[in-house]
Amino acid sequence: EVQLLESGGDLLQPGGSLRLSCAASGFTFSTYAMTWVRQAPGKGLEWVSAITPGGSTYYPDSVKGRFTISRDNSKNTLYLQMNSLRAEDTAVYYCTKSIGYCSGGNCNWGQGTLVTVSS
Amino acid sequence: QSALTQPPSASGSPGQSVTISCTGTSGDIGGYNFVSWYQQHPGKVPKLMIYEVSKRPSGVPDRFSASKSGNTASLTVSGLQADDEADYYCTSYAGNNGYVLFGGGTKLTVL
Numbered sequence: 496e497v498q499l500l501e502s503g504g505d506l507l508q509p510g511g512s513l514r515l516s517c518a519a520s521g522f523t524f525s526t527y528a529m530t531w532v533r534q535a536p537g538k539g540l541e542w543v544s545a546i547t548p549g550g551s552t553y554y555p556d557s558v559k560g561r562f563t564i565s566r567d568n569s570k571n572t573l574y575l576q577m578n579s580l581r582a583e584d585t586a587v588y589y590c591t592k593s594i595g596y597c598s599g600g601n602c603n604w605g606q607g608t609l610v611t612v613s614s
Numbered sequence: 615q616s617a618l619t620q621p622p623s624a625s626g627s628p629g630q631s632v633t634i635s636c637t638g639t640s641g642d643i644g645g646y647n648f649v650s651w652y653q654q655h656p657g658k659v660p661k662l663m664i665y666e667v668s669k670r671p672s673g674v675p676d677r678f679s680a681s682k683s684g685n686t687a688s689l690t691v692s693g694l695q696a697d698d699e700a701d702y703y704c705t706s707y708a709g710n711n712g713y714v715l716f717g718g719g720t721k722l723t724v725l
Binding site: 532594595598 | 648650652654659665666669671703705708710713716717719
């Protein structure tokens with residue numbers, strides 16, 4: 496069974512930094528693209544970063560230069576380093592597997608971790 | 615990297631059918647057959663309802679169907695039931711144009 500377990504969410508002040516982690520199990524982590532998706536309170540879903548099996552990374556303009564996605568295939572763990580945080584980054588952050596293609600319906604979401612940016 | 619365009623709301627009475635559209639570009643919906651649809655109830659994780667444009671995961675009722683024409687994808691919910699009331703999001707692979715894009719979401723109300 497695929498499991499994605501996010502951790503690291505916290506309450507912090509604007510301008511701060513935070514690293515989220517996602518522990519993956521139940522599949523061959525190194526062979527799948529992984530994505531972070533966020534949802535601000537009462538708002539829609541927004542992808543914030545993606546990393547391919549080969550290590551190519553993608554970001555929307557809203558977080559480019561501030562967020563960095565990375566993966567440690569030896570630990571089956573996905574990371575999201577978030578710097579220069581703003582109030583508008585407040586959201587539930589979901590770790591997701593292969594939602595770009597969702598080939599064969601083989602895509603999954605974690606339960607999410609809450610990041611709150613407030614003074 | 616523009617989001618896909620969905621109507622903000624849709625509604626129908628129990629037993630009726632409703633269709634939700636999702637419009638993109640040739641760089642996303644029109645260029646790939648990797649359109650997915652998610653259902654999200656309040657406070658819950660999004661649930662996959664459709665993948666690869668029109669395929670249903672096991673356990674999703676056949677009342678849910680979907681298709682694509684050009685740059686627009688559509689989700690149809692037939693025989694509306696009270697539990698269908700939720701937010702629905704489309705997504706599409708977008709390659710180097712943004713990897714994966716989401717629609718803004720459609721709130722489906724069962725009257």
